[in-house]
């Protein structure tokens with residue numbers, strides 16, 4: 001079943017000015033439920049813009065976006081938030097730094113629900129968050145009452161991932177979410193990402209400049225160039241690809 005459908009999506013920044021840039025060009029993309037798609041492409045190819053279009057960061061100039069049979073094309077970002085979770089490149093984006101780990105998790109847990117004054121954190125909530133943190137295997141269950149801004153980038157990304165998936169989203173968007181981390185932590189977070197996505201069968205789009213990760217993880221690979229999808233490999237084709245193939249493609253499309 002097609003779960004997310006992008007039809008002829010276009011976005012031009014600064015139209016009519018000398019900075020005019022056609023960032024997304026007639027993008028057509030059908031995403032099946034449970035697909036984990038990795039996205040590669042050079043700087044400025046339009047990868048983040050594509051995720052921004054889906055999450056409703058801006059309204060597209062033309063085209064149609066459907067999520068689970070809901071036409072969300074004209075919905076503002078907050079109205080799409082019930083379908084979509086996102087983890088960004090910068091560990092400080094997406095969490096409230098002066099709030100504790102438990103408070104941040106409570107906000108994520110109540111995503112899509114009406115917030116009321118009485119929505120304090122119950123003992124049961126805390127126990128649940130503790131259990132969830134323990135599944136990360138990083139000892140973070142003892143940090144429930146720490147301000148999240150005091151944790152390391154890797155610890156924050158691990159919690160961000162947990163928050164993004166605690167309530168299984170229809171769609172998970174990852175924009176270079178490991179790129180600000182050291183190599184060892186990158187590996188930990190990437191393995192955790194894969195585990196969460198496959199355990200919960202989450203439909204996901206992951207942008208990465210790490211070609212090795214793009215090949216190793218996920219079951220479909222897309223190459224973006226100048227606002228267009230120039231390659232789209234299914235699992236079988238992707239499994240046959242080698243690093244050099246992707247480097248060659250990226251080299252050639254940019255020239």
Ligand SMILES: Nc1ncnc2c1ncn2[C@@H]1O[C@H](COP(=O)(O)OP(=O)(O)OP(=O)(O)O)[C@@H](O)[C@H]1O
Nearest residue numbers: 013014021023041042043044045046047048049050
């Ligand atoms: N909000 C915006 N306003 C104006 N121009 C934008 C905006 N967002 C993106 N662009 C432009 O659109 C083009 C694509 O940008 P985008 O951020 O999608 O690239 P990217 O593929 O994510 O690159 P990177 O690998 O560097 O993150 C760039 O030329 C960028 O300057």
Ligand SMILES: [Mg+2]
Nearest residue numbers: 047048049175
């Ligand atoms: Mg980007």
